[in-house]
Amino acid sequence: MRNPDERFMAECLKIAKKGAGYVSPNPLVGCLIVKDGKVIGKGFHRAFGESHAEVNAVEDAKRNGFDLEGATVYVNLEPCSHRGNTGPCAVLLKNEMPDKVVIGMQDPYEKVNGKGIKILKQAGIKVVEGVLQKECREFNKFFVNFVTKKRPFVTLKIAQSIDGKIALNNKDSKYITSESSRKIVHKMRSEFDAVLIGTNTAMLDNPKLDARLTKGRTPFRFVIDRDLRLPEHLEIFNDENADRTIIISSVKAIAGKRNISVRKIPVKQTHGRFSISDILNSLYEENISSIIVEGGMNLFSQFLNTGLYDDVFFFIAPKIIGSGISAFDDASIKNLSSAHELCLIDQKTIDNELILHYENVHRHS
Amino acid sequence: MRNPDERFMAECLKIAKKGAGYVSPNPLVGCLIVKDGKVIGKGFHRAFGESHAEVNAVEDAKRNGFDLEGATVYVNLEPCSHRGNTGPCAVLLKNEMPDKVVIGMQDPYEKVNGKGIKILKQAGIKVVEGVLQKECREFNKFFVNFVTKKRPFVTLKIAQSIDGKIALNNKDSKYITSESSRKIVHKMRSEFDAVLIGTNTAMLDNPKLDARLTKGRTPFRFVIDRDLRLPEHLEIFNDENADRTIIISSVKAIAGKRNISVRKIPVKQTHGRFSISDILNSLYEENISSIIVEGGMNLFSQFLNTGLYDDVFFFIAPKIIGSGISAFDDASIKNLSSAHELCLIDQKTIDNELILHYENVHRHS
Numbered sequence: 001m002r003n004p005d006e007r008f009m010a011e012c013l014k015i016a017k018k019g020a021g022y023v024s025p026n027p028l029v030g031c032l033i034v035k036d037g038k039v040i041g042k043g044f045h046r047a048f049g050e051s052h053a054e055v056n057a058v059e060d061a062k063r064n065g066f067d068l069e070g071a072t073v074y075v076n077l078e079p080c081s082h083r084g085n086t087g088p089c090a091v092l093l094k095n096e097m098p099d100k101v102v103i104g105m106q107d108p109y110e111k112v113n114g115k116g117i118k119i120l121k122q123a124g125i126k127v128v129e130g131v132l133q134k135e136c137r138e139f140n141k142f143f144v145n146f147v148t149k150k151r152p153f154v155t156l157k158i159a160q161s162i163d164g165k166i167a168l169n170n171k172d173s174k175y176i177t178s179e180s181s182r183k184i185v186h187k188m189r190s191e192f193d194a195v196l197i198g199t200n201t202a203m204l205d206n207p208k209l210d211a212r213l214t215k216g217r218t219p220f221r222f223v224i225d226r227d228l229r230l231p232e233h234l235e236i237f238n239d240e241n242a243d244r245t246i247i248i249s250s251v252k253a254i255a256g257k258r259n260i261s262v263r264k265i266p267v268k269q270t271h272g273r274f275s276i277s278d279i280l281n282s283l284y285e286e287n288i289s290s291i292i293v294e295g296g297m298n299l300f301s302q303f304l305n306t307g308l309y310d311d312v313f314f315f316i317a318p319k320i321i322g323s324g325i326s327a328f329d330d331a332s333i334k335n336l337s338s339a340h341e342l343c344l345i346d347q348k349t350i351d352n353e354l355i356l357h358y359e360n361v362h363r364h365s
Numbered sequence: 366m367r368n369p370d371e372r373f374m375a376e377c378l379k380i381a382k383k384g385a386g387y388v389s390p391n392p393l394v395g396c397l398i399v400k401d402g403k404v405i406g407k408g409f410h411r412a413f414g415e416s417h418a419e420v421n422a423v424e425d426a427k428r429n430g431f432d433l434e435g436a437t438v439y440v441n442l443e444p445c446s447h448r449g450n451t452g453p454c455a456v457l458l459k460n461e462m463p464d465k466v467v468i469g470m471q472d473p474y475e476k477v478n479g480k481g482i483k484i485l486k487q488a489g490i491k492v493v494e495g496v497l498q499k500e501c502r503e504f505n506k507f508f509v510n511f512v513t514k515k516r517p518f519v520t521l522k523i524a525q526s527i528d529g530k531i532a533l534n535n536k537d538s539k540y541i542t543s544e545s546s547r548k549i550v551h552k553m554r555s556e557f558d559a560v561l562i563g564t565n566t567a568m569l570d571n572p573k574l575d576a577r578l579t580k581g582r583t584p585f586r587f588v589i590d591r592d593l594r595l596p597e598h599l600e601i602f603n604d605e606n607a608d609r610t611i612i613i614s615s616v617k618a619i620a621g622k623r624n625i626s627v628r629k630i631p632v633k634q635t636h637g638r639f640s641i642s643d644i645l646n647s648l649y650e651e652n653i654s655s656i657i658v659e660g661g662m663n664l665f666s667q668f669l670n671t672g673l674y675d676d677v678f679f680f681i682a683p684k685i686i687g688s689g690i691s692a693f694d695d696a697s698i699k700n701l702s703s704a705h706e707l708c709l710i711d712q713k714t715i716d717n718e719l720i721l722h723y724e725n726v727h728r729h730s
Contacts, residue, residue, distance in 0.1 A: 161704060162679060162723070163693050164529015172701055304685060312685075314527060318723060319704040320669060320677075322695030328528050330687030336537055339526060339684040344717050352709050354721070358527070358683060 005102050008032050008039075008074040009132045012053075012104065013139050015044045016076055020191040021217055022047040025289040027107075027143035031057035032074040033066070033098070040066040054079050054089040058096055068096040076104035076136045081115035090116035094123040102128045104136030109147040142193075145310065146289040151280040152193065153290040155311040156300055157185060158327045162316055165324030166295065171204050173325075180351045181315045183213040188313075190216020192290045194283065198224050198299035208235045209294065220288065221245045224299070226274065228253040232260055246286075248279060276306045301330045304340055310363045312342060316354040370467050373397050373404075373439040374497045377418075377469065378504050380409045381441055385556040386582055387412040390654040392472075392508035396422035397439040398431075398463070405431040419444050419454040423461055433461040441469035441501045446480035455481035458490070465491040469501030474512040507558075510675065511654040516645040517558065518655045520676040521665055522550060523692045527681055530689030531660065536569050538690075545716045546680045548578040550657075553678075555581020557655045559648065563589050563664035573600045574659065585653065586610045589664070591639065593618040597625055611651075613644060641671045666695045669705055675728045677707060681719040 002010065016030030023029075023045050031053035033041040041064060043056025054075060061068065079089035079101070093101060101120050106129065107113060120127050137144055145153040159177045160166045167173035175182065189195055190211040197209065202223045210218040218241040223230065225247050230237075236245040237260055251266040267274050267282050283291060293303055303309045333339050342358035349355075367375065381395030388394075388410050396418035398406040406429060408421025419440060426433065444454035444466070458466060466485050471494065472478060485492050502509055510518040524542045525531045532538035540547065554560060555576040562574065567588045575583040583606040588595065590612050595602075601610045602625055616631040632639050632647050648656060658668055668674045698704050707723035714720075 160529070162529075162707065162721070163691055164525070164527075165691075168698060168701065169696065170699065174701070176701060301687065304687065318707045318709050319701075320693055320695075320707065321698055321701075321704050322666065322669065322693040323698075326528055326530075326687075326691070328685055328687040330685075331534065333533060333686055333689075334535065336533065336539070336541060336684075336686075339686050342527065342683045342685065344683050344714065344719065347712075347714065347719070349709065349712065354709065354712070354719075356527070356719070 004037070005074075005128065005131045008034060009076060009102065009104050009136070011039075012074050012076045013132075013135065015042060016053065016139070019045050019047065024048060024142065024193045025146050025287045027077050027140045029053040029075060029077050033057050033061045033068060033071050034074065035066065035071045040064055040071065052080065052083070052089050054092060058092060068093075068098040071098045072100040072102060073098045074102045076132075077140065078103050078105065078107040078112060078114070079116040079120070080107065080112050081119055082111040088116070088119075090119035094119055094125065097123070098125060100126040100128065102131050104131055105129075105133050105140075108144055141310070142290040146284070150284055151277075151308070152283050152288045153311075154280070154293060154303065154309040155188075155192070155291070155313060156293045156303055156309050157188070157313045157315070158295075158300065159185075159315040160317070160327060161319045161321040161324070163320045163322065164326050165321040166297065166327050167325040168321060169324055171325070173205060176319070177315045177317045178351045178353055179213070181317075181353050181355065184350070184355060185315070186211040186213040187216060188292060189219045190214055192219050192292050193288045194220035194222055194291045196222045196224070196279075196283075196291045196293050196299070198296050199226070199230060200298065201294065201296040202230055202234060202236070204296075206235050207294070208239060210239070210241055218244055219292070222248055222283065222291070224248045224274065224279070226250050226253065226269070228256070228260070228264075230260070237262055248274070248282065276302050276308050280308060295327075297325055297327060297329050301328045304328050305330050305332065307360070307362060310360055312358045312360070314354070314356040314358070316356065318352045369402070370439075370493065370496045373399060374441060374467065374469055374501070377439050377441045378497075378500065380407060381418065381504070384410050384412065389413060389507065389558045390511050390652045392442050392505045394418040394440060394442050398422050398426045398433060398436050399439065400431065400436040405429055405436065417445065417448070417454050419457060423457060433458075433463040436463045437465040437467060438463045439467045441497075442505065443468050443470065443472040443477060443479070444481040444485070445472065445477050446484055447476045453481070453484075455484035459484055459488040462488070463490060465493065467493045467496050469496055470498050470505075473509055506675070507655040511649070515649055516642075516673070517648050517653045518676075519645070519658060519668065519674040520553075520557070520656070520678060521658045521668055521674050522553070522678045522680070523660075523665065524550075524680040525682070525692060526684040526686040526689070528685045528687065529691050530686040531662065531692050532690040533686060534689055536690070538570060541684070542680045542682045543716045543718055544578070546682075546718050546720065549715070549720060550680070551576040551578040552581060553657060554584045555579055557584050557657050558653045559585035559587055559656045561587045561589070561644075561648075561656045561658050561664070563661050564591070564595060565663065566659065566661040567595055567599060567601070569661075571599055572659070573604060575604070575606055583609055584657070587613055587648065587656070589613045589639065589644070591615050591618065591634070593621070593625070593629075595625070602627055613639070613647065641667050641673050645673060660692075662690055662692060662694050666693045669693050669695050670697065672725070672727060675725055677723045677725070679719070679721040679723070681721065683717045
């Protein structure tokens with residue numbers, strides 16, 4: 001059973017979740033103000049550039065006719081000490097003088113990193129740290145990863161048959177999984193900043209990579225096209241979200257051809273190839289805190305090989321394809337003990353299909 | 366909630382299960398005798414050739430000082446009308462005159478097939494049929510399949526990485542899955558009549574195919590070796606269960622070389638190959654009612670291709686291997702809608718590994 005602090009913290013996460021897909025690269029934050037066991041104000045960070053959860057919660061409490069004297073503030077992330085819009089949140093709370101501030105986790109962002117807590121403590125406010133800490137860190141894994149590793153959180157998403165085929169030998173891969181599974185993928189897309197695909201996948205599948213099966217927004221759609229050889233007619237260059245399509249290309253190609261009007265960002269080549277770490281670096285500079293890699297085999301294999309991935313989602317259709325194309329073509333494994341290990345952290349069944357959520361065993365290191 | 370009849374029938378299955386691995390090709394049968402809501406006798410079919418469940422239950426009731434007057438007999442399969450040892454069970458029950466006989470399922474074996482029920486009814490005994498019928502049929506799926514399809518029940522067992530590889534390119538496949546998963550395989554082996562493997566698997570893996578990780582008995586071990594080219598030193602030819610190893614070979618090879626002392630059975634060749642249906646036919650003639658096919662790729666692919674399989678168990682290790690050998694190499698699928706469909710009927714997680722039990726969607730047709 002959870003104690004009251006934990007219950008209120010869980011509620012913070014619940015309301016914070018409403019910002020998913022809109023706050024990046026900021027964290028998801030929810031804030032509750034509680035007096036005599038009752039919630040007198042609440043707020044969450046709605047979108048990047050808009051006011052922080054604490055500001056919204058304090059305003060809500062005031063609108064409800066309360067001040068913060070004797071109140072406890074619950075917030076899943078340390079209040080900031082550095083932002084200017086409405087003043088840093090730690091200063092805001094200091095001025096409102098609640099009795100206590102209960103915090104899920106310290107903010108790992110280098111400009112905060114304990115400074116917000118210090119402001120509160122120095123003002124004589126009681127601070128309780130680390131309530132549901134593990135859950136709070138996991139909840140904001142995109143943000144935590146972004147500020148600590150300085151690269152987007154990388155999820156590989158693989159739709160395959162039970163015998164591990166992502167496409168037939170004739171490249172047909174539409175659709176291995178059911179609409180119910182694809183709905184879940186669309187929901188994921190609506191919460192991730194971006195989707196990334198390779199040139200072959202763009203060419204062969206001509207995907208839309210949007211969130212049309214749910215009500216969410218379409219993610220940025222990054223497509224690798226080193227030599228700008230993708231045809232102009234592709235969906236992602238022409239649909240209603242074409243302004244959210246970005247081509248990752250070489251400096252040289254971008255300087256040359258200009259046939260496709262979508263944005264292009266240059267990545268340097270090493271031995272005629274892009275490295276995954278250079279691509280991730282470019283995405284980081286674009287403030288992309290989370291990506292879903294959606295194929296194909298070459299791109300999956302490069303991510304696998306570099307170890308630069310965090311989660312792997314397998315959507316497994318109840319089918320046997322036999323001869324076909326697998327998700328990975330990494331031939332570096334010479335004995336079973338050196339295979340890439342994953343940790344199974346969640347599984348669901350929907351319409352006879354399995355959704356398996358694995359973590360890179362090195363994700364937390 | 367189950368009603369009393371269903372609860373007693375479930376109890377019959379529970380005690381019948383103790384015969385698993387020993388009664389084949391007979392069915393698993395448990396019998397309860399109930400008077401005034403209390404069990405006064407019970408029995409099960411312990412082993413092929415030994416007395417039937419009904420005989421054991423009646424003897425047990427008598428040993429306990431009861432007769433069957435006014436009693437209800439529960440038995441998961443229709444009492445037989447044809448066996449001679451202690452007389453057919455339907456006749457035995459008729460002579461004991463219980464009030465009522467509650468039966469899980471009619472015996473599909475052509476020599477019974479309702480005749481046992483008829484004997485009881487004609488004697489004026491009340492008969493209730495079909496209690497937990499679906500469960501009873503599933504419970505005796507080996508037997509039901511054996512007498513209706515006249516071939517063994519075929520389970521394909523595949524241990525693979527999450528990306529669908531059963532071995533590295535260098536053929537290494539020992540061990541993809543954990544000891545906990547292998548324990549479950551050994552338990553399965555102890556309840557199946559036989560294991561079947563191809564020549565390459567015997568040669569490369571040199572497996573023991575026994576049940577050493579559990580307390581069960583070793584199954585018969587059938588190995589395909591058309592030209593009798595397998596080396597004499599293999600485990601299955603020399604271990605303590607060598608008398609349970611049988612080579613499936615060609616008529617010609619058997620007439621020739623005699624270097625290996627284990628039993629050999631001939632199967633005819635068509636265009637220089639064995640057909641799966643001929644192999645299954647030979648196993649049927651050997652009274653094998655259930656087999657686990659344990660590889661390799663060629664054998665799996667042939668079973669897949671002919672559709673002559675009932676269950677598929679995937680043991681999925683939380684590993685990505687990348688380039689390697691897949692379970693199936695069937696290149697007949699030209700579009701996704703014609704992929705081999707399975708039905709996911711059960712799943713378990715053990716030590717980060719998944720055990721997925723699928724059924725051939727055509728199994729019940």
